[in-house]
Each structure stands twice: as structure tokens, then as C-alpha cells.
Amino acid sequence: MTQVDTAGPVDASLERSIEGAAVVVDNTAIAAAFEEIADLLELQQANPFRVRAYRNAARTLASWPEEMSLWAAQGRDFDELPGIGKDLAAKIAEILQRGTCDQLERLRASFPRGITHLLQIPGLGPRRVHVLYHELGVRTPQELLDAARAGHVQAIPGFGATSERRIAEAVAGYLDRSHRWPLARVDAAVQAVLAHLRAGPGVEDVVVAGSYRRRRDTVGDIDVLVAGSRGGNACRRLCDFEHVARVLAQGRTRASVVLRDGLQVDLRVVRPESFGAALVYFTGSKPHNIALRRIAQSRGLKINEYGVYRGTRRIAGKTEASVYATVGLPWIPPELREDHGEIEAARSHALPRLIERDDLRGDLHAHTSASDGADSMEAMAAAAREAGLDYLAITDHSSGLKVAHGLDEKRLLAQMEAIDRLNERLRDIVLLKGIEVEILADGSLDLPDQVLGRLDLVVGAVHSALDLSREQQTARILHAMDHPHFSILAHPNGRLFGTRGGCALDMERIVRHAAERGCFLELNAQPDRLDLFDVQCRLARDAGAAVAIGSDAHRGSDFHWLQLGVDQARRGWLQKDDVLNALPLAALRRRLAATMGR
Template identity: 35%
Template structure:
């Protein structure tokens, strides 16, 4: 049992105790214990066995005994009994935006609501508005949260499941008789949200391979219709496997999609009188028999279009006009901005974040903790800014081979002003302006707010532009095309936030930013050293947006980046 499994169970106990109305001290004890276990850097098992686990703050004799039971048996009787005392539907309600334990307890006790379906019906009947702590706006927020939950069920963040998909490729490739495996569909196009996995499998002996696939670890519920197999992955994604004696380029093209891109290619083939024969035995062919996808596009008079761009938007027109160059790659990224330390709400120290970035091969890192308005994130007031800058200057002398830049993620206030005066902002090498409050402004107000911030001469770039959280929270109402136009007018950069839950700026808007000549910075928004590794997910967004290396500012080296940022600070650079 991993520390993550243990922490999840402890958090579950804390939640159940809250729902039952137990003492807050009791539930918080379990929440604190979960955080302590999650933060361990060593194996929890030996610590429990030796009794050293009690040296952790918040782990007393009773909790230590429960941990021993968990690790020893894989179960915890106390947890199982608690679960029996609370309807399972109440736990599911915690996934709804706006429904915390207190509100869930209220609708359970006052209305007898024990499931999401009952809660939705209670909203329709307007029964929540009179409950203490609710009201009309809260009821509508909960109703919208239920709709969002329904919408996202069955969907998965690409980052959460790409590891399983790649592992599946490796497992299938090891099956005797399999010559080739291709992961296609949404995964190959690197969509930010996926629903299923699709594989093409090349083999001369499909019957033997089908039998062998039934024993592949991670595949279950396998059914077969001809050469088509369906299954479930370990994470619950539907899986399809198409077996054939030869994986033709056309089969790869067709299975990659998207439908809109394929329809545009079909129309182009009709206009150019190039034969498209989907009835051909191994998946059809386009034009003459060819061995590569590149040749298929060439048959239509087009350069190769990378899989990420095949969304049926403007990629064919861009290819035809010669506007598709080399797309940015993860290896092009020289350094990273938007990184938090434990000075605000990060978990890593300044030195730990810098050393981790250096270990990943980056040549510079920009530190940008939260600003003073972000009280919830321990934002920095002016005295702490001075202290952090002194620490950065000292670290520059100590750590060689990586530049460390002084930055801040400054809150954009509701009126569009920044939460520091300009004389404070002038001390930074870069300033990320971000919205962290008042998401419910009308579109015109929100747009004007952000544009005013971009007009500030000390703001370098716009952070997580729409505030969205994938599969969790819609972005706020804002006219992003006007914002991008303003970024162009003021010479500002827009962030592609590489956190897999954000991926904001959206790739569709990246194409508009590219057309307007607005540059982006691919930033991890890291709150721990592990978060630095999210950059490739942001690169996926940039590639889907058609961005070349020169359109991403942090492909520049440390000797050129400050000039590109328009920094008004007096120092910085490699130390």
C-alpha cells in the first residue's frame, strides 16, 4: 500500500467524520495526518513497523495503530464501519463544485437528499434556497456543478492516462506474433481530454495474438468481433484494438482523425481527382500505393501535417500556403517561468526548485511566488519580497550553470490594477499578471480588467488566461480575442500554463495568437519540484496551436531572454 493510498483513506475518514457532524478537531486530525503521510520522502512501511511514524506531527498512538492495521492487512475496520454509516451518494457529491462537507450534511439532514440525482431534483424544485447557508445563487451554482460533473464523467485528462497508454503499447508489443503497434486517435493528436484508447496492431497470426492479449496485464472485459477487439484499461478507459496483416499509412491516418480533418482531406481528394478507396482490404489507400503518411499528404499536394494539428480548423489552408514550419518541441525549451516556492504555496524551497530545474536541463528558472493579495496562498508582502530577492542573489553565487530570475505572480485586482505599486513591480525581472478572484464578472468587465492589466508597463505576461480547470471549472467569461489583440498592442506575452488541469491558453486560441504575432511562454506553474516536469504537456498545446520555436519566448537562451521579456529590472541573467 503506497503513501498515496494511505493518505486517500485518511482523507476519506476525515470527510466521513465531517459528514457525521463529529468534532472538527477529530476530522482535522485525519486531514493533517494525510498531509503528513503524503509529504514523506521515505517508505511509510518501515516507519510504521519501527514505531518511528509517531515522530510525525499529528500521529499519535491511536493513528499509528490504524496505520499498522492498514499496512498489515490492506484494510481498516474503522474506515469500513464509517462508510456503512454514511450514504455513498454523499461522498459522490464532493465532486460537485460548491458542495463542501457542511453543505452536503445540510441537504442530507434537512431534505433527506442522499444522491446526486436527488440533489439535482431538489435544485429543480427550488428546495435549496431556503436552507441555511444557501440561497438562490448557491443553488444555481450547485445545479451548474452537477451539469459539469455529468459532462466530464467518462472523460480523462491526457496527462493522467498517457502513462497507461504508453505502457499498454509496450505490453502489446511484447506479445509474440505482434510486429508493430500504433497508438492512434485522440492520444496521437494529444488532445487535452480523452475518452478512450485506440491501437492498431500488425500481425500475421491474429488468432494467436487475440488469445495472448487476453493475458495482457491491464486489459479486462475483452470481447472480439472479427479482427476488432474491445476492452477496458486498468483506469477504466474503453480500449479498441484493430488487428491487421499490414498497418497501412492510410489506416494510421484514418485512425488518427479527427473526423473534420479527414473530411477536409476527402473533399480535397475529390477536387483534385485523387482516388480514395476505403474498401481496400487493409484500410484503404489514397492515391498510389505509398509507404508513409508524408506520401499521402504529398499525393494531395500538401506537406506533412503533424498529428497534433489535425483538427479540421485552418491546418490544411496553412499547409497549402506554406505556413506550417517545424513545430516547437520539448527539447527547444531553454528555461521556465511561473514557479512557486514554499515562500507562498509551493512545497519546495528556493534552492530545491532551482536545483530540480537544473537537473532537468533547463538553463534558467523564473521564481514567481504569489503576491500580497493572495492571503490564501501566503502571498508576499514587501518585506518578504526583499528577503526573497536577497536569497536569490545569494543562490546565484552558490549554484552555477543556471540563471535564476526574480519574478512574481501578481494578482490582477477587479478594477484591472495590480496589487503592488509600480515601484515595487519595477524590482522584478518579470511579472506574471493573473486573475485569482471575482471570476463571476460580466464578460465586458472581465475583458476590460485584463486589458487594463496588460497596459501596465511592468506586467510581462498574462498567466492562465481564462482561469479554467479542465473537467472541473469553466473559464470565466472573457473575450480572449480582444485580450490577445491587446497583448499585441502592448507587446505582452501570454502564458501557456502547462499544468495538466489548466493547459490555458487553449490551443485553439494559440492559433489566433500566432496569427496576431503574439508570443507565448510555456510555463509549468509548478508548486513542487515534480511540477517542473509538466512542461511537455504545455508543449503539446503549443504544437496543436501550430507554434514554431521562435513563437515561444522561453526557447531563447539566458543571454537573450530578459530583453525578450522587456525586463525593467537592473539585474538578472546567468550567475
């Protein structure tokens, strides 16, 4: 499980300046240097007690509440630290002064650059890496994978074919960790894992932490926390899960597996009295947790995954709220824990009341079988009502998008009449007349003004000429937004996960223009889009441009995607008042009418 609290080591190049003084190094950077020394000593097969001394020193420094740079300024001796003798104290002083030390540089010179990455591969300890390096000359994970696939590993005494296969699988998994999964694509697997673990004995609570809990649009792996006293049971249960393809590690309180679809799941079991502290520790981004740790240090406290400590006494940790309270902060929603101003907002009692799914009153982007949807207009209305919506905009494609069997002027007029007739029969939901109109390369719209002017809303979208320059693409969209009947810019960036990263755009200009023009930006909740991005949602909020969260539903079962849009909006600090379709129908009609010049 990836640890994000500052108790873990960081890059030894991390340096900072204090009030213009000489450059100094954080405790975490000193700890990282000691961890690297320990790794390289293990590769040299040095005395285990010597290696352990560096490991222990690294742990002490990573969790120490006072910076060593301040000790140096005060003239204090580093050997006052527990477990730190004269030799290690001298190295701390050297690293503080230079950012490195002679021993680390000598060890690095004796090995190929980056060989310590091999130590991060599950199942490969220092002794095995030592043998593989000296027998095969492998220096990187890719070189090791190539050697294993070529059958060279099994030729080494003590390895064999089974070891070679497991090493190849472990290295391939390690190299694949840079792959990130769209959030929606892991939801089913995550819920299956949670249900499996909850059904086991000795489990009091199970929560997914990490970027999944922060609801990032993509996740690398899944971090699961279990509260309970029988950790071995939970770890065994995860490893026995029917969808597990291979087990990377298994212990009493930790386990790591790869599911059949390639998703890695890391499990950590903690006692109930530490569950809240573990949630804070494993949920927040690294910068968020660093900020918390520094506040704690200023109060003479230490925060780690087991709790908040004053000296050796644990004073909080059972709940997340108790952890935040010890540093004078209210509980911060997981989606905001990125160190993007949330701590300052919490300190000044200015955290937003984030939008929730129940705040949405309708959906302003949906398709029917009239274009590329799967269900009839009536079926979509029934599904929207079942999803708790009061209104639904029918926004089939215009004819410019040939592959979607888009509507021309004649077909759109017929659909508008059909909506009027259907609304006479519907109960508890109202259909709005709309269109997802193509924004052509010159910024004009794909249907005549006299037709667009009769709609309740016009959703403009770019589906072609995606390779225009940044200036051309931005001018195209700005021109479209100036159209008198333009309402909402659909999926503004044009991103599709796994296919394209989006158009080149000056999004700041587009957001400002939307605010000035009085039109709206869509946060498209379709799983392969999630577009606007979270930072752009916040940009829109700050500029005063309202956001419409749209499902882009193509069948009745797609309305549950609205939750993904709400998650993204929450990461963008959006509140109910920032979201167009959180308005009741009468207020929405007034806003749309004003945008369309009525």
C-alpha cells in the same frame, strides 16, 4: 474504435449546394440512410439477405470516388454501381432529391425515435434489442439501464442474472462515453497498455491514434493500432491485461476493453503494408479526413484504412507520408489534422515548423516552499537544470492569495536577495526574480510598484472574483496589462478541468492588447489547466503576441509538464519564434526589460 474517415456513415441530414444548384446529398449521407434502413429492418427481423443488401450498398457508396450527385447531373444510371439493382438505384435517386426516402420514413414511424442507439451498445445485437423493446418497452439506453438495475431484464426468457449484469455494465459504459479525460490523466494508463502490447509476440509496431495522438487537451477513449500479422495474439493480450475491468469485444483483428479506472481502449490490428494508411485514417479528425478523401476523389483515387487505391490496385499505405504524397501533400503533423487550414498550408508549402520540447530554454512560472510549493528554491533549480533548462523564474504567489501563504512586500524582498546569493553558487542554470501577483477585482496589482519594478518579470493572475461579467472581467485584465511592470498574463481563462470552465472573457481583445502593449500570454502546462486553449494560441500567433509556456511547477518533478504545454502550442500552430521562453537568456532579459519599461 471510432472511425473518422469518410468511409463511415454520417448524419443523413448532411447536405450541400453545388454552384447554387438544387440542394444535393453527399454519398456519405446516402450511405448513412441505407445503414439506418438496415438497422431498422434488423429490428423488424426482416430477411437477412435484404438487410445485407443495404449494408453492402452503404459500404459501396461510402467509398465510391465519384459523387452520385454528379452521376445524376450526367444522366448516368445508379444501377451501374456494383451490387446496386433497380430498387436500390431508385432509392438513391429519391434520397438525392429529398434527403430521405419513403421506406426510411415508414421504418422510422414504426419505432420510437432514437431506438437505434441501443444497437450501438456492445453485446446487444438486433435480436436482443427486438426482444428487450417488445418485452420491456425500453426505447433508450437510459431506460434499458434502469430496467436492468431494477432486475427486469433477467426475468425475460433467455437472459438471466449474468446477462442482465453484463448488459447493465455495457450500457453504463456507453452512457459514460461522453466523459472526456484530461490528456495528462490518461498518459500513465496509455504507456502501460503500450508496454504490455509491445512485449507480446507478432507485434511490429504499436501507436496510439485518435485525439490522443492529435494531443487534444481531453480524450474520450484510446485508439491503439498494432502492426503485425498475428492479430489474434494482440487482441487476446489486451483482453488479458491485468488492469482490464471488462472486455467489451474480442476478435481476430479488433478488441475493446474498459480499464479499472473507466478508460476505454479500442485495439485494431492491421498488416504492416497498411499501417500508414490506418494511422492516417484513425488519427485525423473527421473533417480532415473528409478533405483528404475529396482530394483523392478528384484524382481518381480512394483512401481507406487499408491504403490508397487506384481502382482495385493499392498504390500506397505502408507509411503516412506515402498516403499524403498520393494526394500531392507533404506529411502533416498529427496535432494539425483538424481541417483548420493545414491542408491549404501543406499544398502551398507553408506548414509551420512546430515548436518542440527541446526548443524551450527555460521556464517562467514555478513555485517554492516559500508559498504553496513543496520544494526549496535550490531544489527547484536543481530539478530545472536536470530537465535541461538554462533558466528558471521563481514566481511564488503574492500575499493576496491567502490560501497559498503568499509573499508580502517584506518576504518578497528577502527572497530576491536569496536568489542573488543562490545564483552565485549555481552552475548551468540561472534563477530569475519574479512573482505571481494577484490581479485584484479592479485590475490593480497586489504589490506596490517600487517592489514590482525591481523584479525580472511580473506574472499577473486572476484567482478570485471569477464570476464577473464578460465586460467586467475583460476590463479588469486589460487594466492589469497596462501596468508598467506587467510581464505575463498567467492561465488567462482560469480553467480547471472538472471544476470550472473558465472566466467569461473577450479573448480577442486581450490578445490584441497584449500585442499592442508588448506583454505576453502564458500557456499554462499544469495538467488541470492547459490554458491558453489551442485556438487562442493561434490567435496570439496571428496577432503577434508571444506566448510563454510555463509549467506552474510546485515541486521538482513537475517540469515534465512542459511537454503538455508544447503539445498544446503545437496544436495552436506555434513555432519556436512565437514562444518567449524559447529565447536564450540574454535575449529573454532584453524582451522582459522592454516590457517592464526599462
